[in-house]
Amino acid sequence: GKVTIEALEKMELTKSAVWEALRLDPPVKFQYGRAKADMNIESHDAVFAMKKG
Secondary structure (H helix, E strand, O other): OOOOHHHHHHOHHHHHHHHHHHHHOOOOOOOOOOOOOOEEEEOOOOEEEEOOO
């Protein structure tokens, strides 16, 4: 038969392998965001001040 998107959705191991490959080697190597407003980012032991832009 033909390999269709619907058939691939039903193949759990194939779907899992594809997601794992994308996790290990993402198509976009680096992604950067920009803050739309001034904000404070808190962790369990520190606070980081982020400026807009």
